[in-house]
Amino acid sequence: MSGASFTGVQSDGGPVHTGSGTQHNHFNFHEPRTPGAPPLRPLAVDHLAWLHRRFVDPTGMGKARERLEGQGTLLLDAAPGSGRSATARMLLHGLKGPRPPRQLLGDEGIAPDLANEHLSDGDRLLLDLTEAEQPKWELVHDRLPSFHQSVRERGAHLVVLLPRQAHPLSNEVAAWLHTIVRPEGMRVLLRALRCADSPIVGSPDELPSTVHTYVAGDPPLRDIARLARLLDEARHAEPAKGVERWCAVALQSLHQLATTVKGAVDKLDAGPDRALLLTAAMIPGSRPHVLHAAGEELLRAVRHPADERPLLEREWLSQRLTAIDAAVRPDGSVSFNKPDYAPAVRAHVWTHMPALRQPMRAWVERTVRFPSLSSDERDALVAGYAEQSLRTGDPGDLLSLVRRWSRWDEPWAVQAMIQALGHGLSDAGTGRTFRQQIYDWAKEEDIPPGRARALVVVSAEVIAVSHPRQALVRLHHLARRTGRAPKADQRLLELVTADRQLHRHMLHRLARDLPLHPWQADVTLFRACAAPPHLIAPREDRPPLLDRHDVRTALTTAWRALCTRRAEAEWLPQAEEWLSAADADRRYGDVLLDVLAWAARHSPGAVARLYVLSLPHPCSGRLRRRLDAAQGLRPAR
Structure with missing residues (x-):
């Protein structure tokens, strides 16, 4: 287990970050947005490498590469669910460039301002308009010819994912149009399964008929990618079982996970069992003693009455884990028996028990400080909380935690702040709020040293990728506070001279x-x-x-x-x-x-x-x- 988890899918079927077990991103150790400057969200390099290993070329991929390299701009058209988003990313990933590929975004549904001054030499840009309404598409359509010229002059490359109704196209724009056809679903599944820690199957004949029937229905490629991940997780949860069992569990999870979680939570009527369930979901892969201590802390946070029974009359931890359908694995970590169960539990509790949100914030704030937590467990806890608080569109709770942790200039506190801020910055809905808050903090004369250290890292490694000029401003303010923000000047100069x-x-x-x-x-x-x-x-x-x-x-x-x-x-x-x-x-x-x-x-x-x-x-x-x-x-x- 490692770090802060991010999982999801693109709008059309490209997996964002799937694979064996819970996936994680680490964030290691405002100036208000310039009018007209399009946000540039980075495409994570580790995900692009991950996707490259699992990617199956659609029909027409070779011609698409040739045209993109030759003309600089490519309008990619394909049916929904055909992997067009993943295809666009692989087209850009296959080209060389001075920085990672980036995605052009419009603010709050507004069409991106394709301003030439924001285009850098050798840029690799993705413009995803798959969900764009006709007025937004028409604005972009009219701006594309001039932006295309700048793309060519700068030696850059641009891939545009078209909306479902992108016609009519002008003759000039239509010259860049290219259509792909989705690859065969079974090839996609087998490629993903062969990229697991150890291959699950070697040929389609080893898969049961239920999987063949499902894939033959041409589900979106995002669901096929998720099926591969669920199969791998089922294999890790029950290694002694066979492919038939793993496939049955994976297909059930694919179709019925939310219902399963609701039924399981409803059956737990004891507070300690629910606390254990939520703790296991918030710190997936934790060690038993950590899980127990964090669960007891959660009971205190919600002011649950203490268990007055003698210790030897209480249930063993193994019994309690069985009640929540979890177990201790051979590596000593605790995880649920069903794939994808932890995020589903988090989402269910957050949605259906809103009164728990404030006690959970206090619980996370205190639990992160436990000396017994490993760095990975601490990151996972912050990630699980950030995932849910940002999902409901309220960044205040996450920022409140950063303020509380700022009281300590300790490695655990700095890393927790980095994780919290990194998630807030990477969220499309709250990124601007977090950048503005970081700008305000960076200008404080008496900024706490621990918070300053965290701001240096997230400015240099998160903001700089998508908003490099804003990162420069924040690092400049921090560099002026040398006693509180060490290495800010070094990170600023690395950014500037590059x-x-x-x-x-x-x-x-x-x-x-x-x-x-x-x-x-x-x-x-x-x-x-x-x-x-x-x-x-x-x-x-x-x-x-x-x-x-x-x-x-x-x-x-x-x-x-x-x-x-x-x-x-x-x-x-x-x-x-x-x-x-x-x-x-x-x-x-x-x-x-x-x-x-x-x-x-x-x-x-x-x-x-x-x-x-x-x-x-x-x-x-x-x-x-x-x-x-x-x-x-x-x-x-």
Whole structure:
């Protein structure tokens, strides 16, 4: 078992994250959204790799790859349930790019603004319009030609999943249309079964007729993928049974799980048994002693009367597990006997026992602190709670937990906050709320150190993938609080130096802020961001940053603030680096000298200090001429 669980399916049949057992994502150690900037949700790299191993090419896949590579834009059409979403992801996954593929999203049903300035070199983008209404589709349709041109110019690729009624298409847009036909269902099932920890079957002949009948009915591919996962879970739950039994359990789970859970919960009329059921569902795969302790804590959270019976007259844990259809596995973990049972129990209790929600928040807040919990158990508990609280669209409870855990600067607290914030950020309905809250927290002068550490991680590893400019802003604020947010400056520089546009944006921020604020971190960040190698070297097949007039202007403004508002000891080392670079590179060295001269021209002391500093350098004469010209003493030559 590991980490924070995410399971689900795409709208048309591509599995989001299925496989053996409960699947998990780890989040390891606002600036308000720019108007017109489309949200860019990352496609998880680990899921793409997982899907690649299980993917069966539909008819027409080879031609689709060829057309996407050649023309840059592909409109993918297919019947619902044919795996079109998975196909689009595999098309993008098969291409090379500087960053993971990302999905363009519109806000609250609004059509995505296909703004060219938000397209980066080599981007691999997915635009899923399968559920779009006609007005939204028409807006996108009209914007596609100009966006397609930008896609080609940037060496990017775009796959668009069409809505069910996407006609009429203009001749220009229709040229990018490609239709696929779903692969044969049994091939999809067998491929998935062979990717299990150990193959369940080697050929279709080993599967019972009930499975053949089900697959022959052409169910959506998402259901076939889920059947494969349920089969694997049934095999792990009852390893001594055979394929017939595993298939029967899997098919029953596929059709009747919600009804089964309701009946099982209704039969449990004792509070301790219900507490054990819910605890096992909230911490799937936990060890028996952890399950028992967490269950007792849940009883205290709901103020259940204590069991006054002598210890030896109470039921053994094994008896109580049998009552909730769970057991201790050979590896020492506790899990339910039915596949997919834990998330179904969580959903049922959360929906039908709303009065438990507040006590459960207090229970999670306290239980996470148990020293006996492993990192995986703690992550699973936070994930189970986040899953349900976000499902009902109320992020307040999850944010409240983060505030409570902020009182501790301990590894367990930081990891719990990372998990909670990571889930909130990754949820389509609450992502914006969590980004705004993280922005507000990052600006606090007295931000708790543990929370600051968590914000650094989620900004650099979660927000940066989908909203890199917003991640930059949050990391910049955190970097200014060096005593409370260690490594924020390091993560910020890693983000900035990997992307040309972010680098430009950071230089503009520093040019704006250095004249206004006394942050020492901004001086250090400017020295790193304005290091000559970063400014002079071409990047992403684009000219060096120093070729841009706006970058030179920003550098001049920042240097002027250093020369006039800061002690010489703060900027002389960087000036020395610039003079050495000017000696080594004549073309861009002259630009560096121009920036220094124009920045210092209103400060006689800075002019004199720069000149003295340059005397040992071959560029000394060039700098002197530029200093004179900047002061109006003579023209530069």
